[in-house]
Structure formats: C-alpha cells, structure tokens
Amino acid sequence: MAQLLRVQNFGITRDGIAAGEDQSFEQPFGSAVDPGELFAWAVATASWPNRTDPGGSRGLDDYFTRDFAHNIGAEIMGRNKFGPQRGPWTDHEWRGWWGEEPPFHTPVFVLTHHTRPSFTLSDTTFHFVDADPATVLEQARQAAQGKDVRLGGGVSTVREFLDADLVDTLHVAVAPMEAGSGLRLWESPDELLDRFHLEVVPSPSGVTHHLFWRK
Numbered sequence: 287m288a289q290l291l292r293v294q295n296f297g298i299t300r301d302g303i304a305a306g307e308d309q310s311f312e313q314p315f316g317s318a319v320d321p322g323e324l325f326a327w328a329v330a331t332a333s334w335p336n337r338t339d340p341g342g343s344r345g346l347d348d349y350f351t352r353d354f355a356h357n358i359g360a361e362i363m364g365r366n367k368f369g370p371q372r373g374p375w376t377d378h379e380w381r382g383w384w385g386e387e388p389p390f391h392t393p394v395f396v397l398t399h400h401t402r403p404s405f406t407l408s409d410t411t412f413h414f415v416d417a418d419p420a421t422v423l424e425q426a427r428q429a430a431q432g433k434d435v436r437l438g439g440g441v442s443t444v445r446e447f448l449d450a451d452l453v454d455t456l457h458v459a460v461a462p463m464e465a466g467s468g469l470r471l472w473e474s475p476d477e478l479l480d481r482f483h484l485e486v487v488p489s490p491s492g493v494t495h496h497l498f499w500r501k
Contacts, residue, residue, distance in 0.1 A: 289427045290434040290454040292358075293444055295350055297324040298458055302472045303465035304441035311370045314383060318468040324461050327493040335389060346489050350457065359430025361390050362422055364443035365398040368412070374400050381407060393429040395422055397443060419450045441469045451481065456498035 298304045299319065306316020315321045328334060332342030333352035342348070365371075369380050382388060388410040401414045415422050426435045437447055447453050456478070458471065475484060475496055482498035489495060 288454075289359075289430060289432065291362075291423060291437055291447065291452055292434050293437045293439075293453060293456040293458070294354055295328060296439060296444065296456070296458050296471075297321075297328075298441075298460055298471050299324065299463050299465045300460060301464045301466065302470045302474075303468040304439070304444075304471050305366075306465070306468040309366060309370055314370065316468060318465040320463075323463050325459075327459060327461070327489065327491040330491065343491065346487065346495065347491050347493065350459070350495065355391065357433050358392060358436045359433025360392050360426040361394045361436045361438050362426050362443070362447075363394060363396055363438040364440050364446075365396055365400075366442065367438060367440045368396045368398075375402050378402065381405060382412065393426070394438075395426050395429075397422060419447050419452055423447075423452055441471050444471065448478070454500050456482065456496075458496040458498075460494045460496060462492040462494075 296304070303319060306313070306318035308316045315324070322329070327347045328351045330343050331348040331351040332344055333348050334342060368382055371377065371380060387408050388394075390410045392410065394410060394412045396412055396414045398414050399416050401416050404411055404413045406412075415425065417425075423435065437444060437453060444453075458475070472478070478484070478498055482500055485497045487495045487497065
C-alpha cells in the first residue's frame with residue numbers, strides 16, 4: 287500500500303482565505319480570520335480532543351474530527367504554523383503553540399530556511415528541515431513507518447506541495463464566513479479539478495466539506 291500525503295480538516299473561508307498575513311503571538315491566524323469561527327464545526331463535535339464536557343455533535347463533522355489521526359505516522363508543517371517568529375531564531379525557548387503536550391503524537395517536520403536542533407515534547411518530536419517538498423516528504427515517509435503523512439499547513443505550505451503535485455488527498459472545510467483579505471488557498475476549488483476528483487458535502491453545521499482525491 288502506498289503511503290499517502292493527506293491534507294485533513296483544513297479550514298478556509300468562503301472567499302478561500304485560510305489565515306491573515308499579519309500573524310502574531312496574540313493572533314496566530316492574523317487579524318482577518320477568527321479561528322474560533324473558522325473551526326466552530328470541529329469544536330462542536332463529540333470527538334473534539336479538548337472537550338471537557340459530555341455531549342457534542344455527531345454525524346459528518348464528528349467523523350472528520352475523529353478521523354484526524356487515523357493511520358497518520360508523521361506530519362509536515364510550515365514554519366508559520368509552528369510559531370510567529372520569522373528569520374533566524376532569536377528564542378530557542380519557543381517550542382510551538384501547543385505547550386508540553388502537542389496534539390500530533392508523531393514526528394513533525396517543520397519547513398524552515400533557519401534550521402535548529404530537533405527536540406521532543408511528550409510523544410512528539412519536531413525536526414527543522416531546509417529542503418524541497420519532495421525531499422521532506424521522503425524523510426517524513428521514512429519516519430512514518432508505513433503509515434500516511436499529514437500535510438498540516440499553513441496555506442503557503444499546502445500550496446507549495448500542491449504545486450509540486452505531491453498531495454494525494456485533500457479535505458477542505460469551508461466555513462460560512464468571509465475574510466476579505468489574507469493568505470488564499472484558491473480562488474475556486476475548480477482550480478484543482480485537472481488533477482483531483484471532487485465531492486462537495488454540506489453539513490448541518492453550516493460548513494461545507496470539499497473532498498479531493500487524486501485522479
């Protein structure tokens with residue numbers, strides 16, 4: 287069985303925006319995008335990992351939330367997803383947005399032109415790699431030990447791997463909101479139809495799930 291490169295639960299607005307350009311420590315998604323609104327569909331599900339109270343929705347949204355970690359052996363992300371710093375590292379104490387218990391539970395490969403030593407938090411090890419997408423994917427596949435690799439974002443990283451024709455499946459959750467400006471995944475999902483099949487599934491929560499798989 288081939289190891290797939292999968293984009294999962296990737297949230298964008300109706301106008302194709304995944305994040306604002308002015309990301310900061312206080313606003314990880316930038317000022318143009320409210321992550322609480324963007325991912326409200328997932329937070330409301332029974333399988334949301336940070337849920338502290340019983341209940342939550344079932345059905346389609348819950349399936350995608352529950353399936354997030356299924357058969358994933360490694361993750362690739364861009365540096366902008368790892369943290370707000372740019373350029374050479376000035377604070378090696380910064381070890382990601384997620385605290386001492388990151389939600390990945392796999393090796394994570396962070397794309398950056400400014401490498402730093404790997405480190406481990408709980409059962410997640412972060413590696414900082416300056417390489418082209420195909421090379422990083424090969425490293426991640428080896429670390430995944432036969433399982434699939436998740437491409438976690440941000441949007442520039444997803445676009446880079448799409449442009450390199452390395453993505454096998456793509457799940458995009460389009461939230462019922464507009465940002466107006468920011469980092470855009472697409473002008474229209476039709477842009478990907480030369481390489482992917484597409485099924486569009488609306489959810490009662492208001493989000494619309496776009497499911498792409500390679501032709």
